[in-house]
Amino acid sequence: MWEQxxxxxxxxxxxxxxxxxxxxxxxxxxxxxxxxxxxxILHNRADAEDAVSEAFVKAxxxxxxxxxxxxxxxxxxxxxxxxxxxxxxxxxxxxNQTAYHDLAQGASQENPLQDVVEQEEKREVWxxxxxxxxxxxxxxxxxxxxxxxxxxxxxxxKWTPGTVASRLYRAREKLRHMLERGEVNG
Amino acid sequence: MAKNKGCPHPVKLLAWLDGEVEDIHLARHLExxxxxxxxxxxxxxxxxxxxxxxxxLEPLPDISEKILAxxxxxxxxxxxxxxxxxxxxxxxxxxxxxxxxxxxxLINLDSWTIASVQLYSYLTSVIFTAWGLVDYVFTNSFQGxxxxxxxxxxxxxxLINYIYKGRFSNA
Numbered sequence: 001m002w003e004q005x006x007x008x009x010x011x012x013x014x015x016x017x018x019x020x021x022x023x024x025x026x027x028x029x030x031x032x033x034x035x036x037x038x039x040x041i042l043h044n045r046a047d048a049e050d051a052v053s054e055a056f057v058k059a060x061x062x063x064x065x066x067x068x069x070x071x072x073x074x075x076x077x078x079x080x081x082x083x084x085x086x087x088x089x090x091x092x093x094x095x096n097q098t099a100y101h102d103l104a105q106g107a108s109q110e111n112p113l114q115d116v117v118e119q120e121e122k123r124e125v126w127x128x129x130x131x132x133x134x135x136x137x138x139x140x141x142x143x144x145x146x147x148x149x150x151x152x153x154x155x156x157x158k159w160t161p162g163t164v165a166s167r168l169y170r171a172r173e174k175l176r177h178m179l180e181r182g183e184v185n186g
Numbered sequence: 187m188a189k190n191k192g193c194p195h196p197v198k199l200l201a202w203l204d205g206e207v208e209d210i211h212l213a214r215h216l217e218x219x220x221x222x223x224x225x226x227x228x229x230x231x232x233x234x235x236x237x238x239x240x241x242x243l244e245p246l247p248d249i250s251e252k253i254l255a256x257x258x259x260x261x262x263x264x265x266x267x268x269x270x271x272x273x274x275x276x277x278x279x280x281x282x283x284x285x286x287x288x289x290x291x292l293i294n295l296d297s298w299t300i301a302s303v304q305l306y307s308y309l310t311s312v313i314f315t316a317w318g319l320v321d322y323v324f325t326n327s328f329q330g331x332x333x334x335x336x337x338x339x340x341x342x343x344x345l346i347n348y349i350y351k352g353r354f355s356n357a
Contacts, residue, residue, distance in 0.1 A: 023257070024250035035246040049246060056253045057260065122239040129239070143204065144236040150206050165206065169197045172232060 008072035012063060023063075027056055030073065033146050034080040040141045041084040043130060051087050055080040074152040081138060081156050088134070128178040136171035143168060193222055203229055272339065279314060279343035282307070311344040 006014075006025065014022040034055060038048035059066075059079050066075055129137050135157055142148040142156065150161040159167065194202070194212050201207045203226060216222050318340040 020257070021254070024254055027250035027253050028248060031249055032245050036240050036243055039243060040240070049249070052246065053249060053253055053256065056249075057256055060253075060257050061260075121235065122242060125235055125239040129236075140236065141240065144233050145240040150201070150204070161206075165197050165201045168204075169200050172200070172229070176232070 009068060012066060012072065015063060023056075023060055026059075026072065026076075030076055031056075033073075034077065036145060037077060037080055037138065037141050038084050040129060040137050041081070041134060042087060047087050047091075048084075051080060051083040054086075055083040058083065071152070073146075074148065074155055077142065077146070077148070077152070078156045085134075124179055124182075125175075128175050131178060132171055132174060136167060136174075139164060139168055140171055140175075193219060196225065199225065200229060203233075275314065275318075276339040276343055279310075279340065279347065282310070283343060283347040307347060311347050314340055315344045 004025075006022075008026065008029075011022045011025050031052060034052045035048055038051040038055075039045065042048050042051060055076065059076050062079075066072065129140065132140070139153050139157060142153045143150075148156075150164040153159070153164045153168075154161045157164070192215070194209075194215065198207065198209075198212070199222065202209055202212050216226060
């Protein structure tokens with residue numbers, strides 16, 4: 001079986017038997033998701049990278065406590081969320097907010113005009129997303145980027161699935177209003 | 187958005203679109219209601235926009251090597267402090283045994299003082315041995331660290347402490 005085909009629980013089982021290197025498979029599998037969640041929460045690339053590495057180190061140390069039935073992805077994203085909160089608590093306020101064009105990859109050159117329009121649209125979405133409160137934007141990223149279930153979001157944010165549904169709807173409404181009225185400054 | 191009578195609540199519509207609820211009636215309603223269809227389609231567009239805005243963020247370079255190095259570094263620190271702790275514990279137990287051994291011959295003590303020192307000595311031996319044993323078993327079961335030498339030191343010192351209790355009864 002290829003290493004990539006192993007499930008998270010199989011990798012964890014291997015690690016608990018002493019194959020610590022298997023952890024790099026989990027890191028490779030989830031680093032981008034965790035990074036983007038951290039980036040949306042912290043607005044800063046360097047802080048987001050710190051939060052992700054701290055989350056992986058914490059997850060490694062706590063792995064023996066991760067029960068067989070626990071879903072590694074949601075368990076790990078919860079740790080990432082907590083690490084981001086720790087960083088936020090340390091710095092008290094959002095500093096060095098990074099603009100979207102510094103964070104995004106370069107646009108393709110096939111249709112420059114369309115690219116410019118799309119980039120502008122995405123920059124506005126990013127700015128609107130960052131105007132939401134911490135929990136709302138976490139919920140939005142978890143749902144619409146990481147495809148997490150309402151239950152997983154509820155576990156991370158300590159909400160009920162019903163609250164997740166209504167908060168997601170309200171967050172999207174706010175986002176829509178901001179985009180329609182051009183109330184974004186990113 | 188103005189709703190027709192019988193239109194689902196937007197939160198429910200969103201949950202359905204997110205795949206969180208299964209509702210045949212809702213699916214059937216969408217076939218008939220243009221407003222709800224329009225809303226669903228705009229929600230889908232927003233989903234796509236959110237996804238692409240995040241997707242386009244420059245990815246993080248692979249940090250797996252860095253993470254493994256950090257974990258190894260942390261383990262080394264942990265092992266060092268554990269070693270230091272066992273060393274201190276072993277040394278203090280050794281000094282304690284020596285004091286127990288020489289104390290009666292240096293000072294004339296009454297039988298009650300000797301008995302209380304002896305009891306204290308027994309208790310510390312038991313506590314340290316039990317603690318060492320539990321720690322060794324747990325550490326080796328979960329992490330497989332080579333702690334046998336430090337455990338043997340504790341056991342030996344406790345044994346010396348126990349054997350030389352004989353000095354007290356002869357004092």
